[in-house]
Amino acid sequence: RKEVEQDPGPFNVPEGATVAFNCTYSNSASQSFFWYRQDCRKEPKLLMSVYSSGNEDGRFTAQLNRASQYISLLIRDSKLSDSATYLCAVNGQAGTALIFGKGTTLSVSS
Amino acid sequence: GAGVSQSPSNKVTEKGKDVELRCDPISGHTALYWYRQRLGQGLEFLIYFQGNSAPDKSGLPSDRFSAERTGESVSTLTIQRTQQEDSAVYLCASSSAGGAYEQYFGPGTRLTVT
Numbered sequence: 001r002k003e004v005e006q007d008p009g010p011f012n013v014p015e016g017a018t019v020a021f022n023c024t025y026s027n028s029a030s031q032s033f034f035w036y037r038q039d040c041r042k043e044p045k046l047l048m049s050v051y052s053s054g055n056e057d058g059r060f061t062a063q064l065n066r067a068s069q070y071i072s073l074l075i076r077d078s079k080l081s082d083s084a085t086y087l088c089a090v091n092g093q094a095g096t097a098l099i100f101g102k103g104t105t106l107s108v109s110s
Numbered sequence: 111g112a113g114v115s116q117s118p119s120n121k122v123t124e125k126g127k128d129v130e131l132r133c134d135p136i137s138g139h140t141a142l143y144w145y146r147q148r149l150g151q152g153l154e155f156l157i158y159f160q161g162n163s164a165p166d167k168s169g170l171p172s173d174r175f176s177a178e179r180t181g182e183s184v185s186t187l188t189i190q191r192t193q194q195e196d197s198a199v200y201l202c203a204s205s206s207a208g209g210a211y212e213q214y215f216g217p218g219t220r221l222t223v224t
Contacts, residue, residue, distance in 0.1 A: 032210040043201055043215040044153070087153070091210045096166060097143050098213055102152030 003027065004090050006101035013108055017078045021104045023088030024070040033064055033071045036087040038103065044087055047073075078108045112136065114216035116202050122222045123192055131187045131219045135204030142185050143213060144177055145201045153201065159185065160208050192223045 005024045013019050025033075033050035048055065050062040050071050061074040071088055085103040092099050115134040123129050135142050144156040155169040159179040170176070174192075179185040189196055199220050203213040 097158040100153040
């Protein structure tokens, strides 16, 4: 099993739709989880951290399921500007760098 | 405040030449990371510096790749005898502490080896 896995997509949705992505991780000792957004030919930008109790930032909701070892990102009322690749990141062993998934591509159309 | 900066933004080099890429982390960030991203691919971890600890070099693909960091400031990634497969965007990121903390990325250096 790969350390961090994501469905590459693409997810093609109309404006206003709700879409959810999952990201599974293999290290049960992982403590830190993040979602990043990467636009074409740009660097990844931090979208939000993922907290144990779940957290929301506007139209974006992140959840953590430790039992099944996955994190999720829910986007409500999708906008054209949400079109991007969404990367999840998980810390591995203590003191090591974050491990990134390969990303899920979202395309929102009008 | 200033984010992570990288230079050059673009580099075209001939196969066999050496290149040096530079990263200036966010001031005060003790951790610094280098990644490689080939076109259409995910992030490939290269190396990680944390304070005065020995760097984690486990991601370096060959001995042609090396990196240095002076204290908690600038880092340089050097690729010797470049090959065409080295063509990629090289991204640097920094974080306020170690691997459990969110990382902030620079704009990257786009390397093309001809």
